[in-house]
Amino acid sequence: MKSICIENLDVVFGQHPEKALTLLDLGKTRQEIIDETGLVVGVNNVSIDVNEGEICVLMGLSGSGKSSLLRAVNGLNTITRGSLKIKNDDTNVDLATCSETELRDLRIQRISMVFQKFALMPWLSVVDNVAFGLEMQGVTKTERRQCAQEKLDMVGLGEWANKLPHELSGGMQQRVGLARAFAMDSDILLMDEPFSALDPLIRSQLQDELLDLQKKLNKTIIFVSHDLDEALKLGSRIAIMESGKLIQYSKPEDIILNPETQYVKDFVAHTNPLNVLCGRSLMNSAHDLKLEGNLVQICEREDIWLEKTVDSWDVYGKHGYDVVEWSPETDHKIFNTNTIVITTPDIAMRDAIDIRYQTEHPIVLVEDNRVVGTLNDHDFYHALLGKYNDITDEPERDINLCKTNKKVKAA
Template sequence: MSAAVSIRNLDVVFGNNVQPALDLLKQGKTRQEIIDATGHVVGVQDASIEVQRGEICVLMGLSGSGKSSLLRAVNGLNPVSRGELLVQDGEQMVNMANCDANTLRHMRSTRVSMVFQKFALMPWLSVLDNVAFGLEMQGIGKAERQRRAMEKLEMVGLDEWASKLPHELSGGMQQRVGLARAFAMDSDILLMDEPFSALDPLIRNQLQDELLELQRKLNKTIIFVSHDLDEALKIGTHIAIMESARIIQHGRPEDIVLNPCNEYVRNFVAHTNPLNVLKGRSLMTGLDQLERLDEMLVLNREENSWFSLDPQGQLLSASRQQQPLQLHQWESSSSLSDLNEGTLVVASPDISMRQALEIRYQTGLPVLLREASGLVGVLRDRDFYHALLGKHFGTEAV
């Protein structure tokens, strides 16, 4: 993979003649001290982050943390005061910090699109014309831009509403129009500034699912601002948590939940729903912690269930109450309907906690986890309980 957006030691300061504020930043002064001394507001301070092609990077933080200020610097809405902000343009990277007006216009019209929180639809234009508006600005002919706009409306399930005006649509439908408009531009990079925050929870959850499905089809690079951690954990490939204009921690959702870098992040993730982020590898009890009897390892002593491995660590057999258990290798194409009560499922350690719980409920048995090299662990009820209670997983003796 390669970076679609590379941000290096970036400062964004709002105001005229920002150099005195930048000098104070270099001296280690706080945002409040800089406001008091200069009247300038520090929106982003010393931010460094890379967003890889095809990923969804979520900028998280409380109100005023700098997440929207950083997002808007990517397409030049907020000018860069110091540092570099490189955005991919074909085979080259354009520095948005110092590009000329023509280059900036090119990047906004062909490389970077934005989806706003307030929809930003033009009320006098039809849904179709709203989606096609950016294409019109590019000089694309009417027939072609309407064809492309209709294609994107079909993609978001609004083709039958093409002739309607925005006020005739619900909030969730209007947000879909905003998504269709951004996708119609066929930009490589999408900037999304809290696009679902004004919507009802059920509609919001539905649009999150739809965004993930669209991303699987289109594989865009998305930078997404949110103040909702569960939303970030659900949709983000990586998350950057911001506080007081600085990026505090950047990493995969599971890593941030399991290894918060400081008390601020720890408090931030304390009440998150583990079902949305944790994987089997983080939950499992390792084979070395299981009770052994000769070549057999205990699944559940009360139920008298066991399994055995060959010398290479591959599963040989499994039984409960001295009766052999049916084995099922869980794949991405597998369905819960394929499973029966008493089926022992073998899955990848990358299985989600939610899916593993569903398998456990369907089969009534623990879930074995296997890599190419062999079995590595098991997910039992106590492992799920530990995760739901926010305990540190896999550290207690079994």
């Protein structure tokens, strides 16, 4: 269900913005409009939807319009044209036409914001900083302090509740900002480059913590970043912007595999694909595997064959093999050169490469009790070089087959 619906949104900074709108409709560029009118187009005809529980990352270089769009979502930037609707219980409130009262209620009840510079009040204790928004809502001191303490415990700062902000490190102060936003229990969380001022290790840790918290709280998050690796790690979908325009809005994997313009292609050219791609994107499809009767050949070099029986998978080959069905919880220490690993096509590339390194055999990808592909060195090299296999919608060959004795089963 849509939590935020943005349609044909324009944001123009300066007096008499209608002059800029006229020039936009004539196809003038942002720079041409600045030269002719002195007006700055912050957002140019952007349309995106953000679903409930989704992390939408607004991505782009400085001046791309990502922060201008974010600040329109809570009314900090005035909407010049178009609509921006926020789901509020059973209705949608359009920030382009809503009253000051409706906007204030949305800010208090529905939308919270985490700033890049922490924005903590230095004279208040950590717990009172977290509880400040609740105080503005009229919550009693006992209740708001209890809620604030719970949120501090959630972000790992429970023991720092009575400290002042300057006694905390930068990463800890950013956690306080997160706790304050979560204390408001808002459904929508706006985050304007919240981790950009932190060193890389703390930044990565906070990204992980945000993802863990999101699994528990299921907020709708709009996250502004200029770091593509961060965007790919956090985003359910990524909106890449340039000069106020939306260039592409897609899932992280699609951004990497199917850049829609040369700008996006250049943007993602140097990203690490291991952080994004999964087995499904890179696998050697079952269409390309050799079948012999009821068997599928998963490794031509070592002549290893596989078939599905009623209760398990059987391996046939020159040597004895153990079949392990892998999940993220599987201990990799059990793998060796006698192991054939079976898993889902959604396996992350980092896990797949680790498994391949330890077993020295292709990884078998299975879905709905069918082999849909394999992963081997060739596929990993293509991933690292950016030469991705095409994703097709063709049905996989069904190799959910009964047992056969055409090959000698591995001992």
